[in-house]
Amino acid sequence: MARSKSQGPAGTASSRIGLTLFWIYVLLYGGFIGLVLFRPDLLSRRPFGGVNLAIAYGMGLIAGAFVLAIIYMAACRVVERPGPPRT
Amino acid sequence: MLYESSPVAIAIFAAFVLSVIGLSFYLGRKGQSAQGYYAAHGEIHWFVNGIAFAGDYLSAASFLGICGMIAFNGYDGFLYSIGFLAGWIVALFVIAEPIKALGKFTFADALDSRFNSRGIKLAVAISTLVVSIFYLIPQMVGAGDLIVPLLGLPHTAGVILVGVAVTMIVVTAGMVSTTWVQFIKGSLLVLFCGILAAMILNRGLVVGSGPAANLTPQVRTVTRDGTVLIDGVRQSKDHDLRPVGTLMALPERYAGKNATGPLRPLEYLSVLEDSTIVTWSSAKHTDDAGTHTTFTPVERKGSDLLKPGGYFRGLTTGKLADRLDFASLMLALFCGTASLPHILIRYYTVKDAAAARKSTVVGIAAIGAFYVLTLYLGLGAMTSGALDPTSTNMAAPLLAKSFSTTLFAIISAIAFTTVLGTVSGLIMAGSGAVAHDLVENVCGIPLTDHEKVRCGKIAAVGLGIIAMVLGVLFHSFNVSFLVGWAFNIAASANLPALVMLLFWPRTTKQGIVAAVTVGMVSSLAWILLSADTFEKVYGWSRETSIVPFSQPGLVTIPLGFLVLIVVSLLTPPPTAVRRHG
Numbered sequence: 001m002a003r004s005k006s007q008g009p010a011g012t013a014s015s016r017i018g019l020t021l022f023w024i025y026v027l028l029y030g031g032f033i034g035l036v037l038f039r040p041d042l043l044s045r046r047p048f049g050g051v052n053l054a055i056a057y058g059m060g061l062i063a064g065a066f067v068l069a070i071i072y073m074a075a076c077r078v079v080e081r082p083g084p085p086r087t
Numbered sequence: 088m089l090y091e092s093s094p095v096a097i098a099i100f101a102a103f104v105l106s107v108i109g110l111s112f113y114l115g116r117k118g119q120s121a122q123g124y125y126a127a128h129g130e131i132h133w134f135v136n137g138i139a140f141a142g143d144y145l146s147a148a149s150f151l152g153i154c155g156m157i158a159f160n161g162y163d164g165f166l167y168s169i170g171f172l173a174g175w176i177v178a179l180f181v182i183a184e185p186i187k188a189l190g191k192f193t194f195a196d197a198l199d200s201r202f203n204s205r206g207i208k209l210a211v212a213i214s215t216l217v218v219s220i221f222y223l224i225p226q227m228v229g230a231g232d233l234i235v236p237l238l239g240l241p242h243t244a245g246v247i248l249v250g251v252a253v254t255m256i257v258v259t260a261g262m263v264s265t266t267w268v269q270f271i272k273g274s275l276l277v278l279f280c281g282i283l284a285a286m287i288l289n290r291g292l293v294v295g296s297g298p299a300a301n302l303t304p305q306v307r308t309v310t311r312d313g314t315v316l317i318d319g320v321r322q323s324k325d326h327d328l329r330p331v332g333t334l335m336a337l338p339e340r341y342a343g344k345n346a347t348g349p350l351r352p353l354e355y356l357s358v359l360e361d362s363t364i365v366t367w368s369s370a371k372h373t374d375d376a377g378t379h380t381t382f383t384p385v386e387r388k389g390s391d392l393l394k395p396g397g398y399f400r401g402l403t404t405g406k407l408a409d410r411l412d413f414a415s416l417m418l419a420l421f422c423g424t425a426s427l428p429h430i431l432i433r434y435y436t437v438k439d440a441a442a443a444r445k446s447t448v449v450g451i452a453a454i455g456a457f458y459v460l461t462l463y464l465g466l467g468a469m470t471s472g473a474l475d476p477t478s479t480n481m482a483a484p485l486l487a488k489s490f491s492t493t494l495f496a497i498i499s500a501i502a503f504t505t506v507l508g509t510v511s512g513l514i515m516a517g518s519g520a521v522a523h524d525l526v527e528n529v530c531g532i533p534l535t536d537h538e539k540v541r542c543g544k545i546a547a548v549g550l551g552i553i554a555m556v557l558g559v560l561f562h563s564f565n566v567s568f569l570v571g572w573a574f575n576i577a578a579s580a581n582l583p584a585l586v587m588l589l590f591w592p593r594t595t596k597q598g599i600v601a602a603v604t605v606g607m608v609s610s611l612a613w614i615l616l617s618a619d620t621f622e623k624v625y626g627w628s629r630e631t632s633i634v635p636f637s638q639p640g641l642v643t644i645p646l647g648f649l650v651l652i653v654v655s656l657l658t659p660p661p662t663a664v665r666r667h668g
Binding site: 012014019032052058063065 | 162165166168169172173175176177179180181184185353354356357360390393394395396402403410413414417421441444445447448451452455458459462
């Protein structure tokens with residue numbers, strides 16, 4: 001992994017991508033906890049017909065973690081790809 | 088009888104346990120050097136390490152505890168699944184690559200990478216031991232619970248069996264055998280939970296008709312002399328508690344039918360939500376004759392069971408302290424995963440940071456799939472007519488028993504290997520903390536490579552004995568509940584120091600020592616003074632507890648950050664220390 005010593009382990013391009021995705025997930029997770037704490041009535045509703053919001057949101061958080069992990073892998077592969085040789 | 092051991096069950100169980108122990112002896116030669124014993128030479132393939140993450144992480148709490156909690160209380164058990172999985176986001180996006188770059192054998196290596204401080208090594212080694220021991224308790228409790236129905240042996244025998252087996256696994260080949268045991272366990276766990284979930288969906292929902300459909304309350308009495316009575320008659324093979332957990336009525340669209348037939352995954356949840364289910368409440372009272380526990384059927388709508396509030400009752404009462412308690416738990420689950428020493432040391436077993444990242448993604452896939460399955464396993468158990476009203480931890484194996492005795496044996500054996508995998512990881516983390524951090528680095532006793540391995544093995548034996556004793560002492564607890572404590576302590580003691588070391592250059596060694604110490608002591612003290620501990624450990628009234636809610640994370644995690652910042656600002660910056668040192 002190309003990085004300077006002064007950047008430290010948290011200063012790489014991949015870590016910046018990771019932090020961005022981390023905060024996206026924090027918003028999703030925080031939103032869920034907020035609903036459970038303050039508007040549990042909404043979680044009983046069935047916005048998508050079949051299952052209620054509690055189950056849909058919960059499963060969405062689990063699936064979302066995997067989706068973000070895949071995005072992170074792909075993004076890291078791009079930023080860590082060696083550039084063209086200098087002429 | 089809810090439990091009756093069978094020769095098939097014993098044979099399958101014995102084959103599982105002997106296989107993993109045999110594998111450990113086979114791999115023994117690979118763990119002779121310190122690098123091999125503690126970090127498997129950093130040669131584990133990322134995919135194997137990813138599944139081993141699942142094997143390490145999916146403990147008795149995940150398998151036995153969550154399934155039981157969903158089976159008895161509905162949706163709230165799934166909240167644990169969500170929180171446990173969410174914690175991996177912190178591990179992947181924040182911790183994985185830096186920890187691989189900073190450490191060598193133990194978590195203390197990483198935190199001390201910039202400072203070479205004995206204080207950091209001491210504080211982190213102690214926190215590793217405390218977290219590992221708190222995490223060991225529920226695993227051993229789960230092992231004991233499994234042995235009762237599987238082999239017909241007492242709870243204590245299960246605890247001793249798992250303690251001996253795990254100690255052998257760790258002592259033979261350290262991280263190499265631990266990794267492969269966890270890989271096998273992780274693969275089998277996800278695979279067979281998938282099979283069990285498919286069988287649940289194929290069976291669909293069936294209105295109860297067996298003994299579980301008898302809705303008369305049951306009373307279990309333990310007399311002063313220890314005799315167990317069921318409804319006033321001495322407990323025997325032919326007279327025991329009836330199994331519970333049944334479906335009372337299907338939705339109107341199934342009028343005239345008593346079974347739905349096979350259902351698709353989301354359809355299963357939606358039909359269950361419109362059904363009527365009988366769950367069981369329990370109430371305990373003591374008089375001159377002994378302690379009586381009355382199990383009473385409660386008819387409930389599926390829609391009430393599939394929303395929050397079944398276990399976390401405070402979410403429906405509106406009391407602020409109860410809501411804070413819940414928020415605190417979910418914060419600890421989110422922050423705790425990336426602070427667990429036995430998870431963190433797994434990053435040292437792969438060759439580089441990219442492999443650490445890839446293995447975490449594989450781990451998230453396997454662990455996420457498992458947690459989705461827990462919902463089906465728990466709800467399947469809830470309506471299986473096979474639950475033991477006295478044990479939430481046995482829901483998943485008893486669900487398997489409702490299909491066949493062989494499946495019960497396989498699931499129980501997998502659950503037992505689940506315990507083996509996690510406990511071996513915990514004992515590895517603990518033995519590294521003792522040998523590498525405490526003996527060599529803190530006490531300054533120079534150890535040769537061979538001595539370091541031998542010291543780790545002796546520590547592993549000691550930790551195995553401690554685990555066995557605690558497993559017996561805490562046998563009546565729900566294992567998910569106990570794991571919540573471990574997550575709180577790990578998140579409070581370790582996460583602030585780790586995150587600030589990575590993202591705040593002004594962090595000093597004094598700040599790290601203070602944050603780890605304050606986080607660990609404050610979270611531990613909070614737990615010991617909480618209402619849950621007062622009631623379930625000391626047997627005192629909840630109302631006499633000192634702290635306002637039971638889960639400490641909401642207070643002690645921010646406290647760890649605050650202490651680190653304040654102490655770091657009050658002490659010389661690390662560059663100055665390095666310049667003079």
